[in-house]
Amino acid sequence: MRVAVVGATGYSGVEVIRLLQYHPRIELVKVFSSSQDGVPLRRVFPHLTNIFEKELTLIQEQELIEGVDAVFFATPSGISKEWIPALIDAGVTCIDISGDFRLDVDSYKEWYKKEPAPSQYLEQAVYGLTEVYEAKVKEANLLTNPGCFPTASLLGLAPILKTDWINQNSIIIDAKTGVSGAGRGASLGTHYSELNDNLKAYKLGVHQHIPEIERYASEIAGSPIQVTFTTHLVPMTRGILSTIYVDLAASKQTDEIIELYKDYYKHSPFVRIRPEGEFPSTKEVYASNYCDIGLLADPRTGKLMIISVIDNVVKGAAGQAIQNLNVMQGWDQTTGLLHTPIYP
Numbered sequence: 509m510r511v512a513v514v515g516a517t518g519y520s521g522v523e524v525i526r527l528l529q530y531h532p533r534i535e536l537v538k539v540f541s542s543s544q545d546g547v548p549l550r551r552v553f554p555h556l557t558n559i560f561e562k563e564l565t566l567i568q569e570q571e572l573i574e575g576v577d578a579v580f581f582a583t584p585s586g587i588s589k590e591w592i593p594a595l596i597d598a599g600v601t602c603i604d605i606s607g608d609f610r611l612d613v614d615s616y617k618e619w620y621k622k623e624p625a626p627s628q629y630l631e632q633a634v635y636g637l638t639e640v641y642e643a644k645v646k647e648a649n650l651l652t653n654p655g656c657f658p659t660a661s662l663l664g665l666a667p668i669l670k671t672d673w674i675n676q677n678s679i680i681i682d683a684k685t686g687v688s689g690a691g692r693g694a695s696l697g698t699h700y701s702e703l704n705d706n707l708k709a710y711k712l713g714v715h716q717h718i719p720e721i722e723r724y725a726s727e728i729a730g731s732p733i734q735v736t737f738t739t740h741l742v743p744m745t746r747g748i749l750s751t752i753y754v755d756l757a758a759s760k761q762t763d764e765i766i767e768l769y770k771d772y773y774k775h776s777p778f779v780r781i782r783p784e785g786e787f788p789s790t791k792e793v794y795a796s797n798y799c800d801i802g803l804l805a806d807p808r809t810g811k812l813m814i815i816s817v818i819d820n821v822v823k824g825a826a827g828q829a830i831q832n833l834n835v836m837q838g839w840d841q842t843t844g845l846l847h848t849p850i851y852p
């Protein structure tokens with residue numbers, strides 16, 4: 509299969525390129541940029557020398573269609589919606605790592621403050637949380653990859669949302685992320701002296717992932733869900749750790765909840781449920797497509813605590829995007845993705 513990457517000079521784009529080097533069935537034929545034409549990608553990323561030697565091309569519709577079976581968009585929000593409708597009409601499979609196709613028209617306008625994609629394409633897009641929506645992903649030709657925080661949060665919540673064991677409107681998601689989540693561009697909030705030796709909350713109450721988490725949590729639960737969601741920037745490169753607190757409505761022990769999660773994810777090779785008393789850290793999934801989950805039902809407070817970790821650039825973006833393409837193609841979902849996390 510021949511694929512292209514748009515946004516190849518960014519963190520998610522270059523992670524798609526890195527992971528595709530290990531993929532036995534995909535050939536990366538074109539890499540696109542909005543600002544650099546004819547520049548070898550190794551000039552932007554010298555670590556790709558002798559590994560990936562192709563040149564960047566300016567984004568053009570015909571170039572995206574000719575000789576290409578599928579396109580990954582790893583662009584800022586507001587870009588892919590301009591290109592994807594024509595590609596879908598031309599029969600090219602699209603996988604969007606940005607947020608352009610994750611919400612409905614009104615929510616996108618409200619939270620992204622931009623004009624949404626045409627509604628028929630929003631309706632056509634399949635949400636690629638593979639572990640939950642695999643059957644729909646198989647049929648997709650326009651795939652919207654989940655955001656990084658929604659991936660960690662929804663995988664942490666999905667099994668318990670399907671039960672009547674919790675008070676569904678008591679969910680608090682307290683999330684921390686590494687700085688690569690903000691992309692490669694320099695900004696005041698993410699430069700070294702602002703970030704190093706510091707820990708800060710950001711986008712409280714206005715984070716674009718709030719409507720995404722609520723939309724799909726509601727869908728999974730089968731009833732409307734609202735969450736309290738906080739995001740924090742941590743001075744590390746990769747990783748998301750979400751600590752989720754939920755009120756238990758029924759008296760449940762940790763071991764019963766762990767069994768529920770193991771059963772729910774029994775056909776999901778990238779979700780690893782920790783044994784009782786063990787809680788994952790971000791380094792344990794670093795540079796891999798795993799999501800690791802630890803659970804504690806605290807009998808003292810009646811709360812369930814869920815710790816869910818991912819690598820934001822892999823399971824939160826490029827790895828999950830390739831996992832979805834594998835499912836869309838009818839291949840094993842792990843194809844090219846079974847890397848051991850890098851440790852330490």
Ligand SMILES: NC(=O)C1=CN([C@@H]2O[C@H](COP(=O)(O)OP(=O)(O)OC[C@H]3O[C@@H](n4cnc5c(N)ncnc54)[C@H](OP(=O)(O)O)[C@@H]3O)[C@@H](O)[C@H]2O)C=CC1
Nearest residue numbers: 515517518519520541542582583584606689691692820825
């Ligand atoms: N980083 C992460 O952990 C995650 C990111 N995402 C999403 O993935 C997308 C990419 O994020 P990330 O890789 O971090 O971002 P980066 O800022 O690192 O990269 C974005 C890329 O988009 C390209 N670009 C910029 N402006 C335009 C434009 N007007 N038209 C076309 N291309 C443009 C840039 O390349 P050039 O100037 O060469 O065109 C750049 O390489 C975003 O939508 C982000 O929200 C989702 C999950 C996780």
Ligand SMILES: CC(=O)N[C@@H](CCC(=O)OP(=O)(O)O)C(=O)O
Nearest residue numbers: 605606607655656685687689690
């Ligand atoms: C540190 C940081 O700024 N992280 C970003 C992650 C967002 C992201 O990855 O993009 P999508 O909106 O496409 O999901 C944020 O919190 O907005």
